[in-house]
Amino acid sequence: MVKELREKADVCVIGAGHAGCEAALACARLGFETIVFTVSVDSIALMPCNPNIGGTSKGHLVRELDALGGEMGKNIDKTFIQSKMLNLSKGPAVHSLRAQADKADYSREMRKVLENQDRLTIKQAEVCEILWEDINDWDNNIYESSQEENPQEKDCKKESEIGNGSHRGRKKKVTGVKTFTGRIYECRAVILCTGTYLGARCLCGESITYTGPNGLQAAAYLTDSLKKMGIELRRFKTGTPARMDGRSIDYSKMEEQRGDEKVVPFSFSTDPKTVQKEQVSCWLTYTNERTHDIIRNNLDRSPIYAGIIEGTGPRYCPSIEDKVVKFAEKERHQVFLEPEGLHTNEMYVGGMSSSLPEDVQLAMYRTVPGLENCRIVRNAYAIEYDCINARQLKRTLEFKDIEGLFSGGQFNGSSGYEEAACQGLVAGVNAAMLLMGKEPMIIDRSEGYIGVLIDDLVTKDNREPYRMMTSRAEYRLLLRQDNADLRLRKKGYEAGLVSSEEYQALAQKTSLIKGEVERLKNTMMGANREMQEFLEAHGSSSLKTAASLAELLCRPELSYEDLKEIDRERRPLPEAVLEQVEIEIKYEGYILRQKRQVEQYKKMEKKLIPENIDYDKVISLRLEARQNLKLFRPASIGQASRISGVSPADVSVLLVYLEHYGK
Amino acid sequence: MFEKDTIAAIATGLTDSGIGIIRISGPGAVEVGDGLFRLPGGRYFLKDAASHVMQYGFAVDKNRNMEIEEDSATNGYDIIDEVMAVVMRGPRSFTGEDTVEIQCHGGVYVMQRILETALKCGARLAEPGEFTKRAFLNGRMDLSQAEAVMDVIQSQNQYALSSSVNQLKGALSEKIKELRGEIIYEIAFIESALDDPEHISLEGYQEKLYGKVEQLLHHIGRLIDTAYDGKLAKEGINTVIVGKPNVGKSSLLNRLIGQERAIVTNVAGTTRDVLTESIRLGDIHLNIVDTAGIRSTEDYVEKIGVDKAKKYADEADLILYVVDASADLDENDREIADFIKNKKRIVLLNKSDLEVRVKEEEMISLFAGNEIQHTKNQEEIFQENHCKRDTIQKENFYIIRTSAKEGEGMDVIEQTVKSMFFHGEIKSSSEVFITNMRHKENLQEAYDSLLLVKKSIEDEMPEDFFSIDLMNAYGALGRIIGEEVEDDLVEEIFSKFCMGK
Known part of the structure; x- marks a missing residue:
């Protein structure tokens, strides 16, 4: 008689691609016993397509990921064989780093990091089933666990209920995963990072093979299990x-x-x-x-x-x-x-x-x-593969209806290593936050490209694999690759992924920047002859009255370096500091305009919609809006306003309702 | 929207009436009120005024360079109107906030100028239902009333959108779409080059864009000028004269102009190819679009004239359909009858001085079959208004015999229009002015943003800085035609319509 093998962990990560690696590392680093499953240990952090990391806007993602405590940036620094800053002739907001990777090296180095991470176990196995139980929204009454006796029967019943849209108030909760060999891993959170492996098939002219990328084994069974949980899947293609x-x-x-x-x-x-x-x-x-x-x-x-x-x-x-x-x-x-x-x-x-x-x-x-x-x-x-419409997810990348089930990467309908890695980290951190009972980590559109990426994925109706682009970031002047640490280090530190040394370094950088900007603003230069000669030599118009160094730096033809000649009190500062100082002063007007836009945006983003809102009670909502709101259950008024089919008037009606509700 | 700023709007209907009320509400209401209200001695007053007490004085505007009444105590200001002002300090007001109401003579022009002055003094144009919404939020209403507010928001928004879109079907909206198309093209080009620098080069692009921005500035500048001239702010009944060529449309228009008491404007409107006449018949303004003007420029294709007329007719409040009574009806008349069948209309059997070949009965049967049964007893109305027998009213249209050449029937037209207006059959679109205020604001924003683009190019800023302000201009123009949904949706929400309650 075969004995059923059972093992316990806190988090199971399915897939060890770029999303899976970041997710697994984040969970393990935040103190949770984590198992990362892969169909082949040799395919950890595989780059099955282009041999590079970064590029326009993707470079931003990697830097943000790094600021949050992710691994991708460090790993490519170890393994790159060519590096280029793109768009250097354009503004600082669109400078973007791209590096060619030694693919084998990249994969090997990442595997080393995983293997040496405490609390992290790598397991070569195909996960075929997610195990779950029903919970009740109102009183957390846990229904009897289903998977042990006869999962099929009960699951099917659930599916039909979902089809009728009557699942409000009923939720599920993951309890573990089951592999092809029948082994069960009990856990409290599962992170799906299946990439392009789920139900994959590769096409080369008339020849079709049912494999994942690079001839690797596809994941053939998990799709059915997900469908039974009520997750809607679709098919994307890439090449x-x-x-x-x-x-x-x-x-x-x-x-x-x-x-x-x-x-x-x-x-x-x-x-x-x-x-x-x-x-x-x-x-x-x-x-x-x-x-x-x-x-x-x-x-x-x-x-x-x-x-x-x-x-x-x-x-x-x-x-x-x-x-x-x-x-x-x-x-x-x-x-x-x-x-x-x-x-x-x-x-x-x-x-x-x-x-x-x-x-x-x-x-x-x-x-x-x-x-x-x-x-x-x-x-x-x-290659064709199964993935989801990420509108089934919260901004934490947890499924709205399934507690403890998270997903990241191409499975969420994105494309690209960098997009995947970022989602992996966010899903991993939030799985950890859930288990700790802490507030989730949410990055909004004004805080990072990661915020734009996730908000677009979970809010908009994406009909093709989603790739990051600079044009998608409406506040990109603030979201530069050079200041990703200033924007996001704190979040990473609060989550627990950034060490206190790294955070200290940031604090020091911040104060140096601030000090130098103030010095430049407060150092007045007289309109004397020496000054006029200096200006003339740099093709700049003469001064009529005294001006601060900052005002001079605002002139397009003058750089911080140029001002050295007349700036006698200058002391040596790290390059990364000077870069920030110069950008902050030179583009001040634009940055201010953008900050004003962000304030407007934040106002709407801060108006949260309670998770248990009953849209049927909000009279005057148009039917289409009501349906879409019920379906996507946005977290904030801002998010609601970005859902298609929700008109400005609907948003206003909702605001009036919430105002009343809040009383 | 929940930010406590100060809002203003015309609280009474925007038609010529006995009394008009401009309501200003919010923390700055008294300040705004003091900006436009003066006691007969020229003193500021509202700041120290007792609450809920009416005061006689003047509504003034300092920013216009018109003649100043020499002996006026309000030296340096134009007097807009004699008014009564009242301060109602919160929470004892409708909205629960400090509120100032200015009661003026109910002319549309006067109300608009006072409102415009209030906006100049720092108030923001109220959105539909905003006074009510504030009242609710300040606890001045219970839940059932709040639910009513939500209904009002929804229905008014739909009305506002449909009516403002309707107004803009014409050349203005097409112009704006065209400008937006040009802007978005440039943005897209820049963005694609930024996202794919290895494939798309921006070399030499700055100069090209500079030229483009100057062009855009020129066009938008012109639109703003027309808005300031009041040419966009047409209040009144939008009236379109339709008919086949040579039935006497132009003579009719000339007759009406000759007959009216005051021509307000006589300019080519926002639409370069259409002549708009604003005519005052008694207390009623008619904005007449002369499709005859269209005809004369496009003699070569009969069809185009008809199509254009159709378009304007679609947006019209009232149609004057001119028929040559001395010639038989033909296929064209049937086509015209068909496209105006759901419109308020007056049929003018013109050339009644010649041999009459078209009878009233023929007109009635021309429209028959397509008619919506009219329930109102129009005969009575006409008797009340002493209509002559030569006005035949059938179902929901009127037939009048005229001779534009001899000037016959003009007085009947006037009486008929008046009677239709006073009995609510036709209305002037009260939100025209308001919509135009918003247009003006948005046009100005687009203009300013494009100026910033120009400056960025002059300053040799990198290309990605251009798209920030280009996007802003694009957004502002989009708001005019309701094609952009902004993040700050609540502010945007009712932008096309305003009611004072």
């Missing part, structure tokens, strides 16, 4: 280009793309001196009309255009087929060849992801200058 044998590429026909001479680390805790190292290059080439002809002539063999793929793909990261069809007027598209690591000659072909059949892929790649004789190591493919 990746081919990898080439580097020896078959003729780089002389391409433009070299080098890294920055002076590398800026991602992590605020990394000493900049440690990241100044030799870097490898990427290479730029272009498609041409011949490439496009081959694609056009074979569109009928593309699973997307042939209608085989049902999932929704991202518009911002189109396959080369999509680019050729949708931007037919463009004569060429850029192609970036990026190394996958130092110890492999595989090259990633950025910009040419595809799901065309192998023969077409080869023919198409070979039309590109420098790739005439290329050999493909791994084919390009498209």
Whole structure:
């Protein structure tokens, strides 16, 4: 007779990708026994698509994650092989760091961190079922646990109830997970970070395989279990280009793309001196009309255009087929060849992801200058997977109806390593907060890109994998990558993920910035001859009356460095401090305008809606608004106002109701 | 919205009436009141006035460079009107806040000017239901009344939206959409370059954008100018003259202008291609859109004239349908009849000086079948108003025989319009002015934001700084046509409509 194996933990994290790693680390670091499940221990922190971390707005995410005490920034600092600050010619708000990673190294280093983390256990196993019990909203009366006797029967009943929309007031609570081998892990919180593995299938032309990325085992059973819990799933699609044998590429026909001479680390805790190292290059080439002809002539063999793929793909990261069809007027598209690591000659072909059949892929790649004789190591493919509409989640990334069940990453309908990692950390921290009975950690839209990311995911109706973009952040002038620590370190410290040394360092930085800004504002410079000569030399108009150093610094043509000449009391300050001082003074007007916008926003965000509000009692709400509010149960008036189908008048009605309710 | 600022609105209807009341409520109400009210001696008064006591004086405005009455004690100010003012200190007022009410002569123009002055003095235009809402929030009402407030908010908002959108169907809204389209294009371009710097370059873009912003400023500046001229602020009954070519629409208009007591404006309206005449018939203003004007510029295609007329007719409060009584009805008349069938209308059988070929009965049957049964006994109304027999009223429209050439029937038109107005069959849209106040505010905001963009370019700021203010301008223009939902929704909520209660 087989004995049932039971084990206890506080938190189970399903998946050890970028979301899973951050979630598991956060929980373990906050004192909870954590098990992280993966279908393959060798795939921890795998980068199955592009070999880089960061990029526009994603660089911001990594920095914010680091400020909160996440691992991604530190890990890429250890393993990057090229680094570049993008958008340097533009404003400070859109500067963005991007680094090429040595994929194998990245994965190995992250695994090391996980393996050395106290209270964290790595387990190679496929989780097939989430175990749960009913609880009652009103009196916390715990119904008899269902999973042991006959889960199927009772679950089915639940599902039909949910279908009727009669589940208000009834909640579930996770109690554990069950693996394929039947082993049960009891726990108080589960974090779903299944990435693209859930019900995954890969398409390469006519050939379809039922695997996760890179031929790894897909998670075939969990979807059913989630459906039985009343979670609504949908299908998204994404894709990746081919990898080439580097020896078959003729780089002389391409433009070299080098890294920055002076590398800026991602992590605020990394000493900049440690990241100044030799870097490898990427290479730029272009498609041409011949490439496009081959694609056009074979569109009928593309699973997307042939209608085989049902999932929704991202518009911002189109396959080369999509680019050729949708931007037919463009004569060429850029192609970036990026190394996958130092110890492999595989090259990633950025910009040419595809799901065309192998023969077409080869023919198409070979039309590109420098790739005439290329050999493909791994084919390009498209992947479809199960994920959720994240509107089922609270801003803490916990399911609204299932206590203790959290989710993060691509499972929530996002795309990208950085987006995933950020959600992983937020889900992990909030799972820990729940278990501690503490207030959740919520980052709002005015505090960070992470806030924008999560608010968009849980509020808006996203119909494609969600990618972060600078244009999504309405307060981006305040949400710069350079000040992520000033914005979020405190939150990370309060949560318990940032050490007191790291927090002390921030406090010191803050006071230095403040002191220097004040000094510049209070140091008056007379309109004497020396001054006028200085101004003339810098192509700046002369002074009529005395002016402060700060006023001079406001002039676009004068930098902090320039002012050195006339600023005699200046003392040496760390570069990171000077950067803040200069931005704060130079862009003061813009920053003030943005801060005013934030105040308006905060007003609405602060008006919270009680979780137990009965929208049927709010008379005068239009039916559509009532339905959407009941469905999504926003946490604040601000969030309610962003739900589609809720009009300004509905919001006002709600405000009047809440005012009365509050009395 | 729950911020305690000071709000003002016209509390009585915005039609010409005996007395008009402008209500100002909030912590700054007395200050605002003192900004516009003077005792006959020219002294400030309200600050020290006893609560709930009426005081005689003048509503004044210092910011207009009009003639100043030499011997006036309120030297340096224009007198808008003789008024009564009363301070009601909170909580003993309707809203529970300090409230000032100015009672003036009930002319639309006077009420608007006093309100405008109150806004200049620091009040904000009240939103629909806002006085009531404040009353509720200050505990001046019980729950059932509060529920009524929520109903009012919802229904008024819907009305306000539909009516303001309606007003804006014309060229103004199209112009704004066009401007917004141009702005969003630039924003999108900048954003895409920021998000994808490796694919999209911003080289040389600043100059291009500079030119674009100047253009935008020019267009928006012109819109603001028209708003200040009062050309946007058309109060009155929106009237459209329709009819086939050569039936006498222009002569009719000329006759009406010749006949009226005072022409208020005679300018090309917000719509470059339409001539708007504001005519006063007794106490009633008619804003007449002369579709004849359209016709003359577009002789070459009959169809376009009809389409344009249709569009204006859609937004009209009243339609004057001119028919050449000396020619047989044809397909065009049927088409016109069809698109105005649900409108308040007066049919003018013109050219009655010539041989009459179209009979009243034919007109009635032209509209028949499409008619909504009218229940009111119009005959009685006409008898009360001493209508002559040559006015035939059938169901919900009137038929009058006219000769624009000879000036016959003009007085009948006037009487008919008056009678329709006083019996509530047609109304002037009271929120036109209010909507326009908001338009003006938003246009100005867009303008200022674009100035900031211009300055950013001049200061050689990086491109991402442009999109902040471009976005602001985009948002402000969007509010005019109700196409942007802002974060601060409560402030925005009723922006298209205002009632004083």
